[in-house]
Amino acid sequence: MRLLAPALLLLCCAAPAAAQELPGLDDMLPEPTRYLAGYINAGLGKATPFGSHWGDKGSGFASSAALTLSVSKRVDEILSYGGEVYYAGSHVNRQLEDLEVRVMGLSPFVRASFPSGNKTYYGVLGAGVYQWNSPAYTAEGTRYPSQSGSSAGLDLGTGVSIPFWWGTRAGVDLRWRHIFNMNGGGLDLGAVDTYSVMFALHYSVWLSRKAAVNP
Numbered sequence: 001m002r003l004l005a006p007a008l009l010l011l012c013c014a015a016p017a018a019a020q021e022l023p024g025l026d027d028m029l030p031e032p033t034r035y036l037a038g039y040i041n042a043g044l045g046k047a048t049p050f051g052s053h054w055g056d057k058g059s060g061f062a063s064s065a066a067l068t069l070s071v072s073k074r075v076d077e078i079l080s081y082g083g084e085v086y087y088a089g090s091h092v093n094r095q096l097e098d099l100e101v102r103v104m105g106l107s108p109f110v111r112a113s114f115p116s117g118n119k120t121y122y123g124v125l126g127a128g129v130y131q132w133n134s135p136a137y138t139a140e141g142t143r144y145p146s147q148s149g150s151s152a153g154l155d156l157g158t159g160v161s162i163p164f165w166w167g168t169r170a171g172v173d174l175r176w177r178h179i180f181n182m183n184g185g186g187l188d189l190g191a192v193d194t195y196s197v198m199f200a201l202h203y204s205v206w207l208s209r210k211a212a213v214n215p
Contacts, residue, residue, distance in 0.1 A: 001096045001197040005150055005154055005196060005202055008148050010051070010069075010103055011129075013094055020191065021160060024029060027157065033208060033209055034164030034195055034206045034207065034208050034209065035206065035207060035209060036104065036204055036205070036206055037074060037205050037206065037207040038071065038072050038074050038076065038080065038204075038205045039071070039072045039080060039082075039200050039202055039204055039205060040070070040071055040202075040203045040205060041067075041069070041070045041071075041072070041084075041200060041203070042068065042069050042070075042200070043068070043069075043199065043200040043201070044065075044066075044067050044198060044199055044200050045065075045066060045171050045173070045196055045197050046063050046064070046065060046066060046196065046197060046198075047065075047066035047068075047088045047091075047155070047177075047194050047195070047196040048063040048194065048195055048196070049061050049062075049063070049091060049192065049193070049194050050067055050193055050194070050195060051097070051192075051193045052189070052190060052191070052192065052193070053189060053190075053192075054190075054192040054193070054194075055061065055181070055192075055193065055201075057094070058094060058095075059093075059094060059095050060093075060094055061091040061092065061093055061094065061100075061101060062092050062093075062094055063088055063091070064088040064090050064091045064092075064103075065088070065089055065090070065215075066089070066196050067086075067174075067198075068085065068087075068198065069084070069085050069087050070082055070083060070084035070085070070109070071083060071156050072109075072111060073129070073162070074180040075204060076206075077113075077115075077198065078112055078113055078114070079110065079111070079112060079113075080110070080111045081108070081109065081110045081111070081182075082108070082109060083106065083107065083108050083109070084105065084106075084107050084108075084109055085104070085105070085106055086105040086106075086107065086130075086155075086177070087091075087102075087103070087104045087105075088102065088103045088104075088194070089102055089109070090102060090194065091103070092107075096137065096139050098137035098138050099128070099134065099137045099139065100131070100134065100135065100137075101132055101134050101182075101187075102132065102133050102134075102135075102163065103130060103132045103179075103194075104130070104131045104132070104179070105128055105129065105130040105131070105153060105155075106122035106128050106129055106182075107126035107128030107129075107155060108126060108127065108128060108152075109124055109125060109126030109127075109155075110124075110125055110126075111123070111124050111151075115145060117153060117200075118156055118162055118163055119161070119162055120160065120169065120171075121151075121154070121158070121159070121160050122158065122159055122160075122161075123157070123158050124155070124156070124157045124159070124175070125154075125155075126154065126155045126156075127153070127154040127155075128152070128153065128154075128176075129150055129151070129152060129153070130150065130151055130152070130153040130179045131148070131149075131150045132149060132150070132151075132182055132184075133147065133148035134146060134147045134148070134178070134187055135165070143171040144186060147184050147186060147187050148184055148185025149182065151179050151180050151181045151182060151183075151185055152179075152180050153178055153179040153180060154177070154178050155176060155177040155178070157173060157174055157175035157176060158174055158178050159171055159172055159173040159174060160172060161199060161200065161202055164201070167203070167204065168202060168203050168204075169201075169202040169204075170199070170200065170201050170202070171198065171199075171200050171202070172197070172198070172200065173196075173197075173198045173199075173200040174195070174196070174197055174198075175195065175196045175198070176193065176194075176195050177193070177194045177195075177196070178192070178193050179191065179192050179193075179194075180190065
């Protein structure tokens with residue numbers, strides 16, 4: 001018993017020194033062989049005009065099926081940036097069924113993602129160029145030629161995704177798009193606004209560390 005107290009005291013003094021000599025967990029784990037480089041995203045849904053003559057419920061233009069495809073590079077756990085292609089194939093005029101407008105856009109963007117459990121919430125801000133065209137059409141016996149034009153525009157949106165299938169994520173993407181001046185030929189709609197609701201699919205792109213060092 002007389003030797004027990006000194007032994008315990010010696011053990012307590014030696015324990016911190018021994019703990020400092022033990023390697024940390026990070027030192028014991030192997031170096032990761034892959035890293036998350038970026039994302040490929042696709043969306044399919046409906047784009048609906050609103051506001052001004054473009055979105056007028058009586059004489060404006062109706063909703064159109066729309067799709068998006070984007071590629072982005074990951075900066076860190078939150079930020080990524082890339083480019084997106086947008087296409088709405090047929091906004092039909094509500095009074096003249098032969099008149100329709102097709103819209104295509106190319107927009108660089110930045111995205112901020114916020115994981116929460118198995119969900120990921122994100123916000124998107126983009127700005128680019130939108131090209132629109134209206135094929136030739138007939139109204140009241142008169143044949144009108146095709147028309148086209150281009151204008152700068154921007155988009156702002158948000159979305160949420162959950163794990164889906166084979167490493168992909170699926171969710172809903174909500175977006176507002178603003179084209180500053182849809183004017184060309186005989187069609188002058190001025191500034192137009194469209195909102196879209198889409199089913200979105202997200203695929204993560206992983207690259208090997210060797211490829212990162214020696215591309």
